[in-house]
Amino acid sequence: MVTTTLQRALPTSGVSLPVQVVAPTLSDIIERAALADDLALVERTMVERTASRSRPIAAAGAYTVSAGGKRLRAALVLLAARLGSYDLERAARPAVAIELLHAASLVHDDLVDHTLRRRGRVTVHARWDRHVALMVGDYFFALAANELAAEPDPRIIRFYADAAQTVVEGELRPVTQLEPMSVALEQYFYKTGAKTAALFEAACKAGIAVGGGTAEQVEALERFGYNLGVAFQIIDDILDFTSNETALGKPAGNDLREGTLTLPLIYAVAQSDAPLLREVARTARPNPTQVPQLIEAVIAAGGISRALDEARQIVQQAQSALAHFPPTGALQALYDICDFVLQRQV
Amino acid sequence: MVTTTLQRALPTSGVSLPVQVVAPTLSDIIERAALADDLALVERTMVERTASRSRPIAAAGAYTVSAGGKRLRAALVLLAARLGSYDLERAARPAVAIELLHAASLVHDDLVDHTLRRRGRVTVHARWDRHVALMVGDYFFALAANELAAEPDPRIIRFYADAAQTVVEGELRPVTQLEPMSVALEQYFYKTGAKTAALFEAACKAGIAVGGGTAEQVEALERFGYNLGVAFQIIDDILDFTSNETALGKPAGNDLREGTLTLPLIYAVAQSDAPLLREVARTARPNPTQVPQLIEAVIAAGGISRALDEARQIVQQAQSALAHFPPTGALQALYDICDFVLQRQV
Numbered sequence: 001m002v003t004t005t006l007q008r009a010l011p012t013s014g015v016s017l018p019v020q021v022v023a024p025t026l027s028d029i030i031e032r033a034a035l036a037d038d039l040a041l042v043e044r045t046m047v048e049r050t051a052s053r054s055r056p057i058a059a060a061g062a063y064t065v066s067a068g069g070k071r072l073r074a075a076l077v078l079l080a081a082r083l084g085s086y087d088l089e090r091a092a093r094p095a096v097a098i099e100l101l102h103a104a105s106l107v108h109d110d111l112v113d114h115t116l117r118r119r120g121r122v123t124v125h126a127r128w129d130r131h132v133a134l135m136v137g138d139y140f141f142a143l144a145a146n147e148l149a150a151e152p153d154p155r156i157i158r159f160y161a162d163a164a165q166t167v168v169e170g171e172l173r174p175v176t177q178l179e180p181m182s183v184a185l186e187q188y189f190y191k192t193g194a195k196t197a198a199l200f201e202a203a204c205k206a207g208i209a210v211g212g213g214t215a216e217q218v219e220a221l222e223r224f225g226y227n228l229g230v231a232f233q234i235i236d237d238i239l240d241f242t243s244n245e246t247a248l249g250k251p252a253g254n255d256l257r258e259g260t261l262t263l264p265l266i267y268a269v270a271q272s273d274a275p276l277l278r279e280v281a282r283t284a285r286p287n288p289t290q291v292p293q294l295i296e297a298v299i300a301a302g303g304i305s306r307a308l309d310e311a312r313q314i315v316q317q318a319q320s321a322l323a324h325f326p327p328t329g330a331l332q333a334l335y336d337i338c339d340f341v342l343q344r345q346v
Numbered sequence: 347m348v349t350t351t352l353q354r355a356l357p358t359s360g361v362s363l364p365v366q367v368v369a370p371t372l373s374d375i376i377e378r379a380a381l382a383d384d385l386a387l388v389e390r391t392m393v394e395r396t397a398s399r400s401r402p403i404a405a406a407g408a409y410t411v412s413a414g415g416k417r418l419r420a421a422l423v424l425l426a427a428r429l430g431s432y433d434l435e436r437a438a439r440p441a442v443a444i445e446l447l448h449a450a451s452l453v454h455d456d457l458v459d460h461t462l463r464r465r466g467r468v469t470v471h472a473r474w475d476r477h478v479a480l481m482v483g484d485y486f487f488a489l490a491a492n493e494l495a496a497e498p499d500p501r502i503i504r505f506y507a508d509a510a511q512t513v514v515e516g517e518l519r520p521v522t523q524l525e526p527m528s529v530a531l532e533q534y535f536y537k538t539g540a541k542t543a544a545l546f547e548a549a550c551k552a553g554i555a556v557g558g559g560t561a562e563q564v565e566a567l568e569r570f571g572y573n574l575g576v577a578f579q580i581i582d583d584i585l586d587f588t589s590n591e592t593a594l595g596k597p598a599g600n601d602l603r604e605g606t607l608t609l610p611l612i613y614a615v616a617q618s619d620a621p622l623l624r625e626v627a628r629t630a631r632p633n634p635t636q637v638p639q640l641i642e643a644v645i646a647a648g649g650i651s652r653a654l655d656e657a658r659q660i661v662q663q664a665q666s667a668l669a670h671f672p673p674t675g676a677l678q679a680l681y682d683i684c685d686f687v688l689q690r691q692v
Contacts, residue, residue, distance in 0.1 A: 054515035108484060112477045131458045132518065134480070138454060138487065139514045145491045146507035149500045157503070161492035168485045169400035172478065 023343030024336050026070050033333035035078060038088055042074045042095045049096065049143050060124050060136045064103050067121050073098045073199055076228075076337070077207040080221050082330035084211020094156055094206035097147040101160060102199055104140035105167050107133050113258070155218075156206045163202035170194025175261040178281045181270040188263055189230065196236075197229030204228075220321045224334070227318035232341050234311040237262035238304055241295050243345065253291040261286075263310065265294075268303025277301060308342075315342055369689030370682050372416050379679035381424060384434055388420045388441045395442065395489050406470050406482045410449050413465050419444045419545055421683070422574075423553040426567050428676035430557020440502055440552040443493040447506060448545055450486035451513050453479050459604070501564075502552050509548035516540025521607040524627045527616040534609055535576065542582075543575030550574075566667045570680070573664035578687050580657040583608035584650055587641050589691065599637040607632075609656065611640075614649025623647060654688075661688055 030036050043065075050061035074095040081091035109115070110123040111133045117123060125133035141164070148157045173194070175187040204225030208217050240255045241264050255262050261284065269281045276297045280286050286294055298304065315338045325331050376382050396407035420441040427437035455461070456469040457479045463469060471479035487510070494503045519540070521533040550571030554563050586601045587610050601608050607630065615627045622643045626632050632640055644650065661684045671677050 052511070052515060054518050056518050057515060105484075108480055112480055134454055134458055135514045135518055138451075138483070139511055141484065141487045141491075142507045142510035142514070145487075145494075145503060145510070149503040149507065151500075154495045154497075157491060157495040161488045161495065164488035164491070165398070165485055168481045168488070169398060169403060171481055172400050172402050 024340050026072065026075070026337070026340055029333050029336045029340060030075060032336070033079065033082075033329050035075060035333070038078050038092070039071055039074060039095075041088065041092055042071065042078075042099065045092060045096045046099060049100070049147070052139065056128060056132045057136060057139050060128050060132050061139065063127070064107060064124060064136060064140075067119050069099075069102075069119065071099060072232075072337070073102055073203045076200065076203040076225065076334075079330045079333050079337075080204045080207025080225075081211040082207075082328070083217070083221075083325050083334075084208055084213045086211060090151070090210050091207060093147050093151055094160070094203070094210060097144040097160060098199060098203045098206070100140045100144040100147065101164060104137040104144070105164075105171075105199075107140070108137040109171065111137070151210070153209055155209050159202040159205050159209070163198040166194045166198040170196075170198070175266075177284050178261060178266055178269045181266060184261070184266045184269075188261070188266060192230050192233045193226065196233040197226045200229030200232065201225035217325075220324065223321035224318045227314050227321070228338065228341060231311045231314045231318065231338075234263055234307055234314070235341060235344060238264055238307050238311070239345070241298055241304055253295055256286040256291045256294055257288045259285055263307040264298050264303035266303075267306040267310075268298040268301035271303075271306070272297070272301030274301060311342060370686055372418065372421070372683070372686055375679050375682045375686060376421060378682070379425065379675050381421060381679070384424050384438070385417055385420060385441075387434065387438055388417065388424075388445065391438060391442045392445060395446070395493070398485065402474060402478045403482060403485050406474050406478050407485065409473070410453060410470060410482060410486075413467050415445075415448075415465065417445060418578075418683070419448055419549045422546065422549040422571065422680075425676045425679050425683075426550045426553025426571075427557040428674070429554055429563070429567075429671050429680075430559045432557060436497070436556050437553060439493050439497055440506070440549070440556060443490040443506060444545060444549045444552070446486045446490040446493065447510060450483040450490070451510075451517075451545075453486070454483040455517070457483070497556070499555055501555050505548040505551050505555070509544040512540045512544040516542075516544070521612075523630050524607060524612055524615045527612060530607070530612045530615075534607070534612060538576050538579045539572065542579035543572045546575030546578065547571035563671075566670065569667035570664045573660050573667070574684065574687060577657045577660045577664065577684075580609055580653055580660070581687060581690060584610055584653050584657070585691070587644055587650055599641055602632040602637045602640050603634045605631055609653040610644050610649035612649075613652040613656075614644040614647035617649075617652070618643070618647030620647060657688060 030039060046065050047062070050058065050065050052058040052061060077095040077098055078088075078091055081087075106118065107124050110118060111125045111130060115123055116126045123133070124136055144160065145157070148160065151157065170191050170193070173187070173191055175184060175191060177187070178184050201222050202225070204221040205218050208221040213221070237255065240252060240262070242252075244252050254260075256265070265280070265286075269277050274297050276290065276293055280294065319335060319338055322331060322334060376385060392411050393408070396404065396411050398404040398407060423441040423444055424434075424437055427433075452464065453470050456464055457471045457476060461469055462472045469479070470482055490506065491503070494506065497503065516537050516539070519533070519537055521530060521537060523533070524530050547568055548571070550567040551564050554567040559567070583601065586598060586608070588598075590598050600606075602611070611626070611632075615623050620643050622636065622639055626640065665681060665684055668677060668680060
């Protein structure tokens with residue numbers, strides 16, 4: 001169990017905390033939903049698939065898979081499939097494929113962004129070279145396509161291919177201005193919807209589709225996945241202001257240093273006259289030497305709390321999309337994942 | 347009609363050339379097989395698919411598609427499909443997909459190899475930037491997967507995904523030595539089989555498979571496509587010694603300048619004591635300042651003619667794989683493509 005920041009400040013020994021303020025970890029959720037064995041199969045399959053006749057591909061591929069990550073997208077596929085009629089063998093394929101796609105896009109992102117560390121580990125292009133990183137990404141795309149070859153429902157590969165196209169489109173459309181707020185928000189939500197939410201959406205749709213869901217159910221999972229993905233990214237962007245290197249596996253303030261304009265900054269600029277925020281509003285280029293001061297100014301201006309409010313509202317939209325499903329352990333796990341996404345510290 | 351190098355030296359006006367020494371162009375073959383309309387559909391589909399909400403992706407994608415190329419792989423899909431029962435709508439999808447895959451791998455190759463020109467045009471990363479080139483390649487991979495989503499035979503996407511994996515593996519296994527010849531040849535044929543022949547093989551197998559071919563027929567087309575692809579690459583490597591920048595769209599001697607060790611050089615080294623060749627045999631690193639002299643030495647040592655002999659024998663193996671198909675216009679076109687591949691000047 002990870003407690004919220006508020007809870008952390010309290011002495012916990014001997015104190016019985018109210019359940020609703022304790023954020024579930026993903027492990028808790030997976031355990032309660034009895035999903036661990038199924039996710040272990042996904043993990044084993046990823047390791048198997050990454051074997052290659054090419055030694056650098058096999059090595060860098062194994063390295064990438066072993067870096068882990070939360071496997072949240074795979075869990076979403078499996079849980080969404082459980083909302084319908086669940087066949088693990090069939091549901092595992094899009095679960096493996098979405099994690100391979102996600103891994104491919106991270107490796108390529110790190111390559112073009114010159115990112116040196118992710119999840120506390122050296123990135124592929126930094127540990128091997130640019131050529132290997134490019135090729136591992138391409139290889140993982142091919143593995144993902146191969147994984148879906150045996151899937152009889154042609155919608156699944158379409159969901160994933162469309163999502164991969166959308167991720168690419170989002171990758172090339174950064175937020176370029178902080179004012180007017182309406183334009184900044186439009187750019188931010190376009191990019192967030194494309195770069196992050198598209199894969200969440202595809203995972204949830206693929207899950208319910210292999211579970212035999214109706215068109216209405218697929219649409220409900222689309223809304224759930226999309227909104228959950230947007231909220232996930234907002235929290236990610238908040239954590240870049242509030243967390244630290246140990247928790248993130250990369251330095252905090254990274255977005256500001258790289259000139260990436262995110263929601264807390266957009267809101268802070270909209271509701272503050274602090275000179276530092278006025279300046280960044282004008283230039284739309286955070287000064288890398290003033291990152292600690294900018295973080296303080298964004299927090300002081302209420303940028304974080306307004307972004308968190310936004311994330312909460314978006315998660316409520318995600319949850320409302322699930323209203324028509326019967327109450328099962330899988331449904332509860334999807335609700336719990338909403339709480340996890342909002343309250344996660346890493 | 348393009349005549350062979352030998353023919354070019356002869357006065358041609360008023361001379362009636364024997365048919366067998368005149369190489370058919372790909373346009374001739376396509377016209378005789380009445381394939382032009384079908385390939386035009388493939389081309390239109392590629393243009394349509396490349397449209398994107400992202401302006402740089404749409405622009406760089408259209409630029410890549412308009413660079414054209416021979417569409418030889420698409421022609422192979424369609425002709426192989428015609429060996430069975432031909433349904434253009436169904437066969438067009440793997441034809442489009444193989445060209446998208448091929449284009450993606452070229453864009454990514456040019457990116458990691460820092461190639462500035464291809465087919466006489468500035469490459470994508472040179473005209474836009476590295477980020478756009480990476481993303482256009484990824485986008486084309488996703489488009490190819492999407493194109494195959496509606497294909498009911500799961501083998502097709504497997505053929506293509508396997509080929510994409512093989513291309514990546516070949517990309518990372520260069521020829522590293524020229525002696526002993528056996529090792530150099532093993533490395534050369536592994537790389538050539540992976541980087542070039544895998545897509546030819548996949549194209550031919552996909553074609554006969556959507557044409558409803560038997561397992562034996564798929565295997566025959568596998569051998570045909572693989573061998574044709576190896577021969578195609580050998581001729582490519584020969585042209586880098588014998589052609590010129592106008593014909594190639596890139597400077598001749600490019601491979602030597604970049605340290606890429608190909609079949610003409612391997613054979614030249616094996617059958618000559620010329621000091622320049624001895625030196626490169628020892629270092630396995632051609633001296634970029636001596637490219638013109640190296641080209642002359644390779645030609646003088648008979649490296650070109652032995653590589654050409656090898657290509658001819660491999661093409662014979664390709665042709666023999668077609669022995670059991672009934673004589674049709676499509677079969678004739680596949681035989682003609684063998685001649686085209688051997689005698690092409692660009």
